[in-house]
Amino acid sequence: MTPELLAEELVIPDISHIVTEDDTPVDNFQSEKQQRLLVEPLYSSQAVPPPFIAAANVGLFYGLKLDPIVPDVFLSLEVQMPEDWSQKQNRSYFVWEFGKMPDVAIEIVSNREGKELGKKQQIYAQIGIPYYVVFDPLKQLQKSDEMNGESLKVWALNARRYMELPAPFWLEEAGVGLTLWEGEFEEQIGTWLRWCDRTGKVVPTGKERAVASEAKAQEAEVKAQEAEAKAQEAEAKAQEAEAKAQEAEAKAQRLAERLRAMGIDPNQD
DSSP: OOHHHHHHHOOOOOOTTOOOOOOOOOSOHHHHHHHHHHHHHHHHHOOSOSSEEEEESOOEEOSTTSOOBOOSEEEEESOOOOSOTTSGGGSSEEHHHHTSOOSEEEEEOOSSOSOTTTHHHHHHHHHTOSEEEEEOTTOSSTTSTTTTTOSEEEEEEETTEEEEOOSSEEETTTTEEEEEEEEEETTEEEEEEEEEOTTSOBOOOHHHHHHHHHHHHHHHHHHHHHHHHHHHHHHHHHHHHHHHHHHHHHHHHHHHHHHHHTTOOTTOO
């Protein structure tokens, strides 16, 4: 088929009827912070190779006449963020624009109405999201059979069905892992869901990287100061030893002069 004929047959979907932004706020402070903790480190630490898109609370449109699904966080590898956000087709994740489904979809449970273990999970499986994650920090669903008392569950797609992954959670096809982390994020202490490497080491935020870099610089400065102090101490000891040697030589010369004054050759055995 010639390029001219191919161009004639291409049809750009009409998305004028699609609502890409409805101004619905996020659920709560905890969810909002958790979403950012799962997005920012991927960009600041380059835990996965670019290009990729990591986003929070952005519509995922998988069918032209179907309502979108909105993951709390998603990660899509090997796709480029559109530059012109004034164009409607560039403001949300339209699968037909990017050519693929996201690789990871994460839901953060804030109430019992989100259907994270029901309809949403079924949709993610049907449309082919390789990894599905449910994090229940407020213990809304932990008593359910699916969560079984756990706050974090991860599933991998197998023949359009999700199979639960055992901990530690390494997402092989995505090249990154997930782990629960006890610590402080933006002055809030708690249990957070974090990306991690294969060894379980969390992917640091930009601030954590800056703090670690500053700590290393301070440590290097302290070591340099200690080395300088040791060098100065060694120099002082060398100067002291030289002074003692000069004093001993002076004493020997004065003794030799007295002996000569007495008619004794100090060099004679």
